[in-house]
Amino acid sequence: MTTGVVPASFRDPAGFVWSDNGTLYRQINEAYHAEYDALMSSGLYGVLVSKRLLVAHEEVAVEGPRPGAYKTIKPDRVELVSYPYEWCFGQLRHAALTTIEVQKLALEHGMSLRDASAYNVQFHRGRPVLIDTLSFERYEEGRPWVAYRQFCQHFLAPLALMAYRDVRLGSLLRQYIDGIPLDLAAELLPRRTRWRPSLALHLHAHARMMARYGKREIPQSARRRRMTKQALTGLIGGLERAVRKLKWEPPPSAWRDYDETKDHYSAEATDQKGELVAAIVAETKPRIVWDLGANVGSYSRIAASGGAFVASFDVDPGCVELNYRQTVAAGETSLLPLVCDLTNPSPALGWSHSERMSMSQRGPVDLILALALIHHMAIGNNVPFDRLGAFFAELGDRLVIEFVPKDDPMVQTMLSTRSDIFTDYNEHRFERAFERWFEIERREPLRDSPRTLYLMHKREGS
Amino acid sequence: MAYIDPGSGSYLLQLIIGTALGVGAVVALGFRRTIGRLFRRKKKDAPPVVEAAPPVVEAAPEAEASPPPAEPPPAPPDQEG
Numbered sequence: 001m002t003t004g005v006v007p008a009s010f011r012d013p014a015g016f017v018w019s020d021n022g023t024l025y026r027q028i029n030e031a032y033h034a035e036y037d038a039l040m041s042s043g044l045y046g047v048l049v050s051k052r053l054l055v056a057h058e059e060v061a062v063e064g065p066r067p068g069a070y071k072t073i074k075p076d077r078v079e080l081v082s083y084p085y086e087w088c089f090g091q092l093r094h095a096a097l098t099t100i101e102v103q104k105l106a107l108e109h110g111m112s113l114r115d116a117s118a119y120n121v122q123f124h125r126g127r128p129v130l131i132d133t134l135s136f137e138r139y140e141e142g143r144p145w146v147a148y149r150q151f152c153q154h155f156l157a158p159l160a161l162m163a164y165r166d167v168r169l170g171s172l173l174r175q176y177i178d179g180i181p182l183d184l185a186a187e188l189l190p191r192r193t194r195w196r197p198s199l200a201l202h203l204h205a206h207a208r209m210m211a212r213y214g215k216r217e218i219p220q221s222a223r224r225r226r227m228t229k230q231a232l233t234g235l236i237g238g239l240e241r242a243v244r245k246l247k248w249e250p251p252p253s254a255w256r257d258y259d260e261t262k263d264h265y266s267a268e269a270t271d272q273k274g275e276l277v278a279a280i281v282a283e284t285k286p287r288i289v290w291d292l293g294a295n296v297g298s299y300s301r302i303a304a305s306g307g308a309f310v311a312s313f314d315v316d317p318g319c320v321e322l323n324y325r326q327t328v329a330a331g332e333t334s335l336l337p338l339v340c341d342l343t344n345p346s347p348a349l350g351w352s353h354s355e356r357m358s359m360s361q362r363g364p365v366d367l368i369l370a371l372a373l374i375h376h377m378a379i380g381n382n383v384p385f386d387r388l389g390a391f392f393a394e395l396g397d398r399l400v401i402e403f404v405p406k407d408d409p410m411v412q413t414m415l416s417t418r419s420d421i422f423t424d425y426n427e428h429r430f431e432r433a434f435e436r437w438f439e440i441e442r443r444e445p446l447r448d449s450p451r452t453l454y455l456m457h458k459r460e461g462s
Numbered sequence: 463m464a465y466i467d468p469g470s471g472s473y474l475l476q477l478i479i480g481t482a483l484g485v486g487a488v489v490a491l492g493f494r495r496t497i498g499r500l501f502r503r504k505k506k507d508a509p510p511v512v513e514a515a516p517p518v519v520e521a522a523p524e525a526e527a528s529p530p531p532a533e534p535p536p537a538p539p540d541q542e543g
Contacts (some may be wrong), residue, residue: 011465011466012465013465014465113464114464114465114466115465144468144472144473144476144480145468145476146464146466147466147467147468147470147472148468148475148476149467149468149469149472150466150521152472177527201479203473206471206472207474208471209471209472209475210469210471211470211471213469213470213471213474214469214470214471214472216470216472218470219472221473222473222477225477226480227476227477227480227483228480229482230483230487231479231480231481231484232476232482234478234479235480235483238479303490335525335527359528368528
């Protein structure tokens with residue numbers, strides 16, 4: 001359990017987040033006294049929490065670790081911290097619309113968002129919510145929206161790039177931690193987007209204005225000009241329409257249709273695998289499960305129905321999109337689909353490598369599911385078994401892993417276009433390598449299949 | 463309390479958008495008044511027999527009465543700054 005100020009919480013003088021033996025607190029500094037009181041007394045906090053747009057908190061009599069505190073609050077904790085570069089298109093779009101909705105309600109209550117960072121949104125019980133209680137300030141009549149640039153960089157630019165150019169460009173957010181620079185977005189977007197009024201204005205014209213005035217002070221004549229509340233409301237409405245118009249449909253892909261088209265599994269083997277996962281979850285009662293290579297989340301749902309919170313990772317943005325849509329349609333509250341390339345998982349990022357956590361820093365979790373995955377890592381990416389064992393041991397205390405032997409049709413297909421350099425790829429070597437990190441609890445050969453399902457738990461001290 | 467940089471360009475663009483929305487609102491209001499006057503005049507001039515006359519809609523439709531459009535016409539794509 002970590003204790004101390006959360007490393008990502010240092011930009012805002014209004015307060016910061018700290019952890020005490022795993023419990024998260026937020027210190028509100030005296031500098032934010034009036035704004036916090038306005039948030040609570042205006043009715044905005046109550047409305048946002050009741051609409052599940054803002055994370056709820058309670059005020060607690062706990063002293064913060066730094067001087068200058070006005071109050072300490074204990075916010076509800078999200079199940080798993082995730083980042084915009086791990087979200088599919090639909091999740092980022094949903095997070096953008098949540099931010100807009102929050103800003104609209106804030107203006108109705110005489111307040112305004114003073115930042116619009118995508119990192120201030122997290123998925124909690126299946127829905128995006130604002131987690132930064134200190135993101136509000138009292139609205140000052142006549143003042144433009146201070147977070148307009150940030151909203152465009154964090155939400156509109158990546159969404160437009162994903163919708164109009166390539167959905168994989170969402171990963172640019174991993175490089176640009178304060179959102180995609182608008183000049184870069186404008187350059188990468190197809191020319192036809194210049195004729196889409198909302199994108200022409202909020203991205204292309206915005207990029208040019210930033211290029212022209214980026215290094216200059218705002219002229220005195222402009223400082224005296226005011227933006228009426230009606231105009232500001234119009235701007236927010238325009239941003240909302242711009243986001244709503246952006247759509248992306250997952251193209252057919254091998255992984256997206258994997259569940260329907262798989263011919264290397266009998267229905268019996270599939271059913272058996274599902275039953276085994278359900279039985280293991282019921283037996284081991286994990287609180288948190290990470291399903292690696294989850295595809296559209298079939299086994300994640302089996303684990304979630306057993307009472308666990310499941311993060312459902314896949315490399316294919318189309319699969320994650322379909323998984324997320326199903327989550328939303330079914331109102332699932334304990335499943336979070338995320339985009340993740342396990343051959344290059346999210347690293348620690350930001351200032352001093354500590355603003356955004358790596359994938360493994362967010363673990364270890366109670367149970368890892370690695371179903372039909374090992375051949376993609378060991379053969380598809382040439383990762384030796386012992387390194388795979390070490391990686392899984394870093395991520396979780398228990399492991400359900402499916403061993404896919406060389407004579408499996410999927411492995412045969414993978415080897416059909418390359419030389420077989422994998423002389424050690426067999427079940428015996430696999431067990432020997434993994435036993436360094438794990439103790440094997442169960443071995444279950446799948447019926448009508450050469451594959452075997454293993455349940456392992458981590459060795460003491462490994 | 464602004465702790466992030468709003469950006470001079472972003473700030474100025476919002477002022478331009480705000481002005482455009484204001485102009486749009488004035489134009490829309492003028493348009494609605496003109497249309498309203500025309501309809502009222504027609505109503506006065508209309509013969510007292512209303513049996514065959516279609517129903518007269520005096521007010522502008524709900525959508526037109528709502529706040530002005532959020533987005534002004536797009537900037538010409540090749541316009542500098």
